[in-house]
Amino acid sequence: MSGKALGAYSLVGANVNYDINKNLRLNVGISNIFDKQIYRSAEGANTYNEPGRAYYAGVTASF
DSSP, rough: OOOOOOOOOOOEEHHHEEEEEETTEEEEEEESOOOOOOOOOSTTTTTTOOOOOOOEEEEOOOO
């Protein structure tokens, strides 16, 4: 394995689901609330950098 070892870290996220009715659900959330930046110096597929804070929303419908 090449590169430096990455120390321990934590990422915090939160999401909320709201049932509009029995067939429709709304969800919103945020990933990496504190915008922690993680930079990896190794090589390979598991060495992506943490993307930073991200917001998301979605709707789920069931029939």
